[in-house]
Amino acid sequence: MSDLKTVLGEAVEAAFAAEGVPAELARVTASDRPDLADFQSNGALAAAKRLGKNPREIATAVAERLKGDARLSSVEIAGPGFLNLKVADAALSARANAIAADPRAGAETVADPRRVIVDYGGPNVAKEMHVGHLRASIIGESLKRLYRFRGDTVIGDAHFGDWGFQMGLLIAAVSDSHPDIAALVEDLNAKGQVTEADRERLAVLATLGLDDLGDLYPAAAARAKTDVDFRNRARRLTAELQSKKAGYYALWERFRDVTREALERDFHALGVDFDWWKGESDVEDLVAPMVEELRAKGLLELDQGAQIVRVAGPGETKKKKLPDGSVVVVPSPDPLLVVSSEGSAMYGTTDLATILDRKREFDPHYVIYCVDRRQADHFETVFRAAYLAGYAQQGQLEHVGFGTMNGPDRTPFKTREGGVLKLKDLIEMTRAKARERLHEAGLGESLSADEFEAIAGKVAVAALKFADLQNFRGTDYVFDLDRFSSFEGKTGPYLLYQAVRVKSLLRRAADEGHTAGPVTVSEPAERDLVLTLDAFETALGEAYDKKAPNTLAEHAYRLSQAFSKFYAACPIMQSEPATRASRLTLATATLRQLELALDLLGIETPERM
RNA sequence: GCGCCCGUAGCUCAACCGGAUAGAGCAUCCGCCUUCUAAGCGGACGGUUGCAGGUUCGAGUCCUGCCGGGCGCGCCA
Known part of the structure; x- marks a missing residue:
C-alpha cells in the first residue's frame, strides 16, 4: 500500500x-494551488529545455496518456505547462479506507533498517537544567522516536557530562566548604581504598544535596576564571579523580548519583527517556588503551606539552588572530587535544572513546549527535579523528545541530535578573496556566485530583514541545515566554484539543450504538481531510531524511486544522446512517494518525480537556 | 583576521530538487454557540523576502559584492 502521491507519481x-x-524530472507534488488541483507535476517545464520542445506540448502529450486513468477525475494543463491532477472521489475513498485499516495510519517503513544511536540531552553533573536543555532533549527525543517508527533499531543515549574539569572544580569547592567531607576524602586518599569499615563514614556524603552542588558549581566556575591558583588546583584534582584516587572517586560517585536521580525524574516529566544513561566516566577505562593505540598508529603528537591528533589534511589551513593581535596560519580544523599537559582526558578524548565504546557495544551504522550547533567545529575534529583511527567509517557520524534559544536581545536567553531560566520553573509556570484553563473549561469538578494534574501536565508539555518543534531545528529563534505558554492558535494544546474532540465524539457514538463503516468521500472538507491524511507519509519521509521534526509538527497541525474544518462543516451524529458510518471512520483514522504524529513529537494526548 | 549560520507581514516563525497568487499563528477589526468540547470555525487587514548586480523561460531559494546580526576558532564542556 502506498500513498496517493507515490502511486500517482509512478x-x-x-x-x-x-x-x-x-x-527524476517528472516528480509529482501536492498542488501549490489547491483551488486548481490536488497534485501537480512540473516535469514538462523542467524537461522543455533538455528536449528542446515547448513545455505545453510535452504537457499536452503527457496529459493525453493520463486521461484514461480511473484514479484521476481531471488532468489539466495550466500556465506555462503545469500538469494539474485531480483525484477521483472513489480513489480518495479507497485511500481513506486503507489508511483507516492501517495500524500505522498510512506510514511506510524504510527498506533497509539500520542500527542507529541518537546522542542527545547532554545533561551535566551538578548543573540544573535550564531552558537551553529543552531543545537538546525534545529534538533528540523526537528524532529517536521518528527513526524507530521508520523501522530502524535505535538507542537513545544521554551522554552524561560527568568526567571533565567541572568535576575537579566541584571537588575543590566542596573541600573548601565542607571540612568534614574534606577530612574524609583526604583520609580515603591516603589509605588508597574504601574498605567495608569506611562504609558508615561515607554517610556524611549524603548530606550533600543537588541544591548544594547547584550553588557551589557556578561560584567555583566563576572563581576559576580569575583565580589562577584555584584553577590549577581544580585541574590537578581533575587529573587525580581520573586516576581514581579513592577519596575523590567516592565523592564523585555522590555527585553523579544525586544528579542522575534528579535528572531522570525531570526528563521523564518531559516525556524524555533514554535507553542508555552512559556518561563520559563510563569510557574512562578505555582512554588509556585508546591513547596507546593512537600512539601505535602514529597518530599522536606532542605539542606544547599536550598530546594531540592532527586532523587537518594537506593544504587545509586557516588564519588565526592571536591574543597579541598578530595573525598566523594554522592547520584547520584544529587538532584533537587528547591528553592535556596535566595528564587529563579532555572533552574530545571521551567523545572519541565513546565512539569506540559504541562500536564495540552496538556497532551502529549511524550515530546522530543532537547537540548545539555551536559545537560543529568540535565534532568535525572528533569525527575526523575517529575516521583516522578506524573507529567509524566515513559518513557514519553526523552532528545534527540545533540553534540557540535567544532572548529578545537576540543573544542566548536570560531571565530579567540576568540568570538562566530553570527548565523546572518553565514547566511549572506553564502547568499553572493549564490548570487555570482547565478550571475555566469546567473540568475541575468532574475529575479526580490525580487525573486533573495528569492532564495539566500533558497540556503544558504539549505547549512547550510544540512551540519549539514547529521551528526548524537548525535556526536560532527568539524564546517568547507568552508564546511558549500559549494554548490558542498553532500550539500544542490546539492539537490535543482536536484529538480530544474526536475521542469525545467516538465515545458518544459508542454510547449510542453507532458503528463505523466504509468511507465515501463527497464534501470538500472530507476531500481535504483525506488528502491531508495521505500526506502523512511524505511529511514523515521528509522529517526522517532531513532530521527535521518541524516537518512532522507542521503535518500534525494541518491534520488538526483539516479535521476541525471537517468537524464544523460535516455533522456526524445526526446524518444518514451510511454517511455517519463513513464519517466515523474518517474521525477514527484522523485520531490514530494524529496521536501517532504527536507521539513521534513526544507529546501525549489526554482523554479529555 | 579566518570560518560557519542568519536577515521573509507590526511580532514569532513556515515555504517540498528553482515554478503559478510567498503561507501560518499572534496582534487589530468584523461575523458564528438552541446541534457532536468556542482551547473552535469563517472573513478582513497586513509583503519591493536587508541592499545592489548576475544566471534562468522563471529566484525567498543558485552565484558575486555590500550592509546588518549571531556563533566558533587547543589545555571548559
Missing part, C-alpha cells in the same frame, strides 16, 4: 518516460 513518471522525459 503513473505520471511512466507517462513522461513515454515522451522521453527522465523520471
Whole structure:
C-alpha cells in the first residue's frame, strides 16, 4: 500500500518516460494551488529545455496518456505547462479506507533498517537544567522516536557530562566548604581504598544535596576564571579523580548519583527517556588503551606539552588572530587535544572513546549527535579523528545541530535578573496556566485530583514541545515566554484539543450504538481531510531524511486544522446512517494518525480537556 | 583576521530538487454557540523576502559584492 502521491507519481513518471522525459524530472507534488488541483507535476517545464520542445506540448502529450486513468477525475494543463491532477472521489475513498485499516495510519517503513544511536540531552553533573536543555532533549527525543517508527533499531543515549574539569572544580569547592567531607576524602586518599569499615563514614556524603552542588558549581566556575591558583588546583584534582584516587572517586560517585536521580525524574516529566544513561566516566577505562593505540598508529603528537591528533589534511589551513593581535596560519580544523599537559582526558578524548565504546557495544551504522550547533567545529575534529583511527567509517557520524534559544536581545536567553531560566520553573509556570484553563473549561469538578494534574501536565508539555518543534531545528529563534505558554492558535494544546474532540465524539457514538463503516468521500472538507491524511507519509519521509521534526509538527497541525474544518462543516451524529458510518471512520483514522504524529513529537494526548 | 549560520507581514516563525497568487499563528477589526468540547470555525487587514548586480523561460531559494546580526576558532564542556 502506498500513498496517493507515490502511486500517482509512478503513473505520471511512466507517462513522461513515454515522451522521453527522465523520471527524476517528472516528480509529482501536492498542488501549490489547491483551488486548481490536488497534485501537480512540473516535469514538462523542467524537461522543455533538455528536449528542446515547448513545455505545453510535452504537457499536452503527457496529459493525453493520463486521461484514461480511473484514479484521476481531471488532468489539466495550466500556465506555462503545469500538469494539474485531480483525484477521483472513489480513489480518495479507497485511500481513506486503507489508511483507516492501517495500524500505522498510512506510514511506510524504510527498506533497509539500520542500527542507529541518537546522542542527545547532554545533561551535566551538578548543573540544573535550564531552558537551553529543552531543545537538546525534545529534538533528540523526537528524532529517536521518528527513526524507530521508520523501522530502524535505535538507542537513545544521554551522554552524561560527568568526567571533565567541572568535576575537579566541584571537588575543590566542596573541600573548601565542607571540612568534614574534606577530612574524609583526604583520609580515603591516603589509605588508597574504601574498605567495608569506611562504609558508615561515607554517610556524611549524603548530606550533600543537588541544591548544594547547584550553588557551589557556578561560584567555583566563576572563581576559576580569575583565580589562577584555584584553577590549577581544580585541574590537578581533575587529573587525580581520573586516576581514581579513592577519596575523590567516592565523592564523585555522590555527585553523579544525586544528579542522575534528579535528572531522570525531570526528563521523564518531559516525556524524555533514554535507553542508555552512559556518561563520559563510563569510557574512562578505555582512554588509556585508546591513547596507546593512537600512539601505535602514529597518530599522536606532542605539542606544547599536550598530546594531540592532527586532523587537518594537506593544504587545509586557516588564519588565526592571536591574543597579541598578530595573525598566523594554522592547520584547520584544529587538532584533537587528547591528553592535556596535566595528564587529563579532555572533552574530545571521551567523545572519541565513546565512539569506540559504541562500536564495540552496538556497532551502529549511524550515530546522530543532537547537540548545539555551536559545537560543529568540535565534532568535525572528533569525527575526523575517529575516521583516522578506524573507529567509524566515513559518513557514519553526523552532528545534527540545533540553534540557540535567544532572548529578545537576540543573544542566548536570560531571565530579567540576568540568570538562566530553570527548565523546572518553565514547566511549572506553564502547568499553572493549564490548570487555570482547565478550571475555566469546567473540568475541575468532574475529575479526580490525580487525573486533573495528569492532564495539566500533558497540556503544558504539549505547549512547550510544540512551540519549539514547529521551528526548524537548525535556526536560532527568539524564546517568547507568552508564546511558549500559549494554548490558542498553532500550539500544542490546539492539537490535543482536536484529538480530544474526536475521542469525545467516538465515545458518544459508542454510547449510542453507532458503528463505523466504509468511507465515501463527497464534501470538500472530507476531500481535504483525506488528502491531508495521505500526506502523512511524505511529511514523515521528509522529517526522517532531513532530521527535521518541524516537518512532522507542521503535518500534525494541518491534520488538526483539516479535521476541525471537517468537524464544523460535516455533522456526524445526526446524518444518514451510511454517511455517519463513513464519517466515523474518517474521525477514527484522523485520531490514530494524529496521536501517532504527536507521539513521534513526544507529546501525549489526554482523554479529555 | 579566518570560518560557519542568519536577515521573509507590526511580532514569532513556515515555504517540498528553482515554478503559478510567498503561507501560518499572534496582534487589530468584523461575523458564528438552541446541534457532536468556542482551547473552535469563517472573513478582513497586513509583503519591493536587508541592499545592489548576475544566471534562468522563471529566484525567498543558485552565484558575486555590500550592509546588518549571531556563533566558533587547543589545555571548559
